[in-house]
Amino acid sequence: MQKLLMILIDENDTFGDLSLYEAICRRLIELGAPGVTVMTGIMGFGANQKIHRKRLFGVPDDRPVSIMVVDDEQELRGKILPVVRPMVTEGLVFLADVEVIPPVAGQ
Amino acid sequence: MQKLLMILIDENDTFGDLSLYEAICRRLIELGAPGVTVMTGIMGFGANQKIHRKRLFGVPDDRPVSIMVVDDEQELRGKILPVVRPMVTEGLVFLADVEVIPPVAGQ
Amino acid sequence: MQKLLMILIDENDTFGDLSLYEAICRRLIELGAPGVTVMTGIMGFGANQKIHRKRLFGVPDDRPVSIMVVDDEQELRGKILPVVRPMVTEGLVFLADVEVIPPVAGQ
Numbered sequence: 169m170q171k172l173l174m175i176l177i178d179e180n181d182t183f184g185d186l187s188l189y190e191a192i193c194r195r196l197i198e199l200g201a202p203g204v205t206v207m208t209g210i211m212g213f214g215a216n217q218k219i220h221r222k223r224l225f226g227v228p229d230d231r232p233v234s235i236m237v238v239d240d241e242q243e244l245r246g247k248i249l250p251v252v253r254p255m256v257t258e259g260l261v262f263l264a265d266v267e268v269i270p271p272v273a274g275q
Numbered sequence: 276m277q278k279l280l281m282i283l284i285d286e287n288d289t290f291g292d293l294s295l296y297e298a299i300c301r302r303l304i305e306l307g308a309p310g311v312t313v314m315t316g317i318m319g320f321g322a323n324q325k326i327h328r329k330r331l332f333g334v335p336d337d338r339p340v341s342i343m344v345v346d347d348e349q350e351l352r353g354k355i356l357p358v359v360r361p362m363v364t365e366g367l368v369f370l371a372d373v374e375v376i377p378p379v380a381g382q
Numbered sequence: 383m384q385k386l387l388m389i390l391i392d393e394n395d396t397f398g399d400l401s402l403y404e405a406i407c408r409r410l411i412e413l414g415a416p417g418v419t420v421m422t423g424i425m426g427f428g429a430n431q432k433i434h435r436k437r438l439f440g441v442p443d444d445r446p447v448s449i450m451v452v453d454d455e456q457e458l459r460g461k462i463l464p465v466v467r468p469m470v471t472e473g474l475v476f477l478a479d480v481e482v483i484p485p486v487a488g489q
Contacts, residue, residue, distance in 0.1 A: 172478070174373075176312050176343075193425065203474060205390050205446040207423035209314035210340075211300065232312040233424075236390075238474055254379045260310060260345055262373040264279070266388075266476040272468045281480075283419050283450075316421035317447075318407065339419040361486045367417060367452055369480040371386070 172266045173244050175235040175252070177259035179208055189233045192252055196237060199248050205236045214258055238266060279373045280351050282342040282359070284366035286315055296340045299359055303344060306355050312343045321365060345373060386480045387458050389449040389466070391473035393422055403447045406466055410451060413462050419450045428472055452480060 175192065183191035189206055196204050212232030239248065244263065253261055282299065290298035296313055303311050319339030346355065351370065360368055389406065397405035403420055410418050426446030453462065458477065467475055 170476070172476070176310070190425075193427075197427065203390070203426070203428045205423050205426045205448065207314060207421060207446070207448070209312050212310070212312045213300075213304065214310045232314070234312065234314070238476060249376060253376055257378070261376040262277070262279070262345060263376065264371060264373045264478060266478045269463060269467055269475040269477065271471070283417070314421060316419050318404075319417070319419045320407075320411065321417045339421070341419065341421070356483060360483055364485070368483040369384070369386070369452060370483065371478060371480045 169241045170238055170266050170268045171241045171244055172264045173235075173237045173239070173248065173261070174264070175256060175259065175261050176212075177233050177235070177256060178212070178214070179231045179233050181233075181258070183255055188255065189235060192235055192255055195251055195255070196235075196248065199251060200243075201237050201248060202239055203237065207234045207236075208232065209234070214260075238268065276348045277345055277373050277375045278348045278351055279371045280342075280344045280346070280355065280368070281371070282363060282366065282368050283319075284340050284342075284363060285319070285321070286338045286340050288340075288366070290362055295362065296342060299342055299362055302358055302362070303342075303355065306358060307350075308344050308355060309346055310344065314341045314343075315339065316341070321367075345375065383455045384452055384480050384482045385455045385458055386478045387451045387453070387462065387475070388478070389470060389473065389475050390426075391447050391449070391470060392426070392428070393445045393447050395447075395473070397469055402469065403449060406449055406469055409465055409469070410449075410462065413465060414457075415451050415462060416453055417451065421448045421450075422446065423448070428474075452482065 177188055181188035193204055193206060209232040237248065284295055288295035300311055300313060316339040391402055393403065395402035407418055407420060423446040
């Protein structure tokens with residue numbers, strides 16, 4: 169079964185010398201993820217209510233980032249999440265059921 | 276059970292003196308939502324076919340906005356939707372099942 | 383039952399003389415889709431690992447694009463997907479269950 173993995177973090181989150189979202193993308197490529205889509209938002213807040221308000225109304229450059237991967241559930245649970253989940257110390261990681269519509273025959 | 280709440284509106288929608296998406300974010304903070312992610316798109320159309328075409332091919336500054344919240348279903352249905360749903364007179368509001376992947380032990 | 387249709391393609395993908403995402407939007411309007419939201423991301427990779435890396439670290443102008451439509455399942459399967467799916471030769475097309483929250487009574 170295919171699942172959508174969505175990771176919601178901040179653009180300014182870091183992982184070693186890299187931005188966290190770039191580090192996660194590199195690992196996803198290494199792990200053989202079939203595709204990744206990274207999008208940024210315009211505002212967001214996470215775990216800390218004080219930071220929320222500051223971000224929401226004061227700091228325009230710490231944007232939320234979403235990373236989406238669609239893959240087989242066993243790949244996501246067995247191979248990708250064990251590596252990627254520990255990289256996200258603050259942020260949200262979730263799975264959702266999806267039905268992938270394959271290319272039409274002969275395409 | 277956790278659900279994703281997604282609200283799709285337009286960037287130019289207003290609520291009193293505020294943009295609607297900012298007004299919704301303020302209410303979500305007041306209501307104790309654990310996190311919010313707001314993203315803008317590049318084009319969209321909604322209920323009115325005429326407006327669609329105009330937006331789609333003529334007006335680049337009325338972008339779609341998505342607001343995402345992941346929370347317990349009872350919080351969303353009992354506390355957040357009763358306040359936020361009436362704020363959205365045009366637009367789309369929907370819930371989807373998600374499985375939140377918790378931080379690894381010791382993180 | 384309502385479903386979310388999500389199409390993930392690249393901003394530079396073409397369809398005839400149009401960008402693919404614009405071509406898909408035009409068809410969705412013609413097909414009577416109740417609404418469409420188009421968003422662009424900041425990075426992505428798809429089917430070809432070599433292209434991935436190049437895109438990811440070298441080419442900032444080939445951004446991923448997501449197209450979202452929420453509609454009745456029978457409309458999506460019977461009317462929209464037969465037209466739109468063949469337009470996407472590279473990219474990802476999937477459906478997800480959603481529960482649309484209707485406007486409150488009297489709104």
